Amino acid sequence: MTTTPRLIDRHPNFVDLAIRTRAGVAAYNLGAADTLDVAYAGTTLMFTVPAGGTFRSYNLRKKRLGILGESNRGLTRMKYDPEEYWVGGGTLPHDIMVSYLRVAEVNTAGVVLPEGPILVVPPDGFFVTGRPSLVLRGTAPALAGTVTGLPPALAMHVVLPQFSDHITFRNEGAADMRVSFDASQPELSIPAGSEQLFDGTFTDLYLRGDGGAPEFSLYLAIVNGELG
Numbered sequence: 001m002t003t004t005p006r007l008i009d010r011h012p013n014f015v016d017l018a019i020r021t022r023a024g025v026a027a028y029n030l031g032a033a034d035t036l037d038v039a040y041a042g043t044t045l046m047f048t049v050p051a052g053g054t055f056r057s058y059n060l061r062k063k064r065l066g067i068l069g070e071s072n073r074g075l076t077r078m079k080y081d082p083e084e085y086w087v088g089g090g091t092l093p094h095d096i097m098v099s100y101l102r103v104a105e106v107n108t109a110g111v112v113l114p115e116g117p118i119l120v121v122p123p124d125g126f127f128v129t130g131r132p133s134l135v136l137r138g139t140a141p142a143l144a145g146t147v148t149g150l151p152p153a154l155a156m157h158v159v160l161p162q163f164s165d166h167i168t169f170r171n172e173g174a175a176d177m178r179v180s181f182d183a184s185q186p187e188l189s190i191p192a193g194s195e196q197l198f199d200g201t202f203t204d205l206y207l208r209g210d211g212g213a214p215e216f217s218l219y220l221a222i223v224n225g226e227l228g
Helices: 036-041 058-062
Strands: 006-011 014-020 025-033 044-050 054-056 075-080 099-107 118-121 133-139 156-171 176-180 188-190 195-210 215-222
Touching: 006 118, 014 099, 025 036, 025 075, 036 099, 036 118, 036 133, 036 156, 044 054, 044 075, 133 156, 156 176
Parallel strands: 054 075, 118 156
Antiparallel strands: 006 014, 014 075, 025 044, 025 099, 099 118, 133 215, 156 195, 156 215, 176 188, 176 195
């Protein structure tokens, strides 16, 4: 079973995440990337947190940030400043950039399990409106489909910071794309060179190329609050 953190809060130089701690997990590794494609290939590790523990990065401890009294029962918390981990020439994002995060569980035998889905974390200021726009770009991995029509295990799994009620897919490649909004739902086809719009409410995307690895762009309307 893979793990996806939940975005709790976002401020300048401050990201607050929570994970529901699972039995059999000793620790969680948090990695980041500055693009979807890099995140899919594998993130750069930032830090490790013991299961059930709370991590605050050096700058936050120095500034005495992220120390609110709150119940963390059953949770693992991660609070950090992205700028602490940025290195010139690397693939970790600046604080002003979108971060693409993945968690890898470490079991009680010390084995690091494969990374989980890609959580998209926008920069500070993104949530100042009720329905902000999010644009994502990447390359859908070329993968064979399944007999059931459900997304394959290695599909690019993207998790949004809040749910979306509108998405525009643009397939910019020469191969068809397949997309699903849930691991239990069949894939839909987006032909090469086409654009398709979807309305609904969803937080997850499963993406792959069919017969190739097409580049794509996504426009999403993120709902910051309750639907009217």
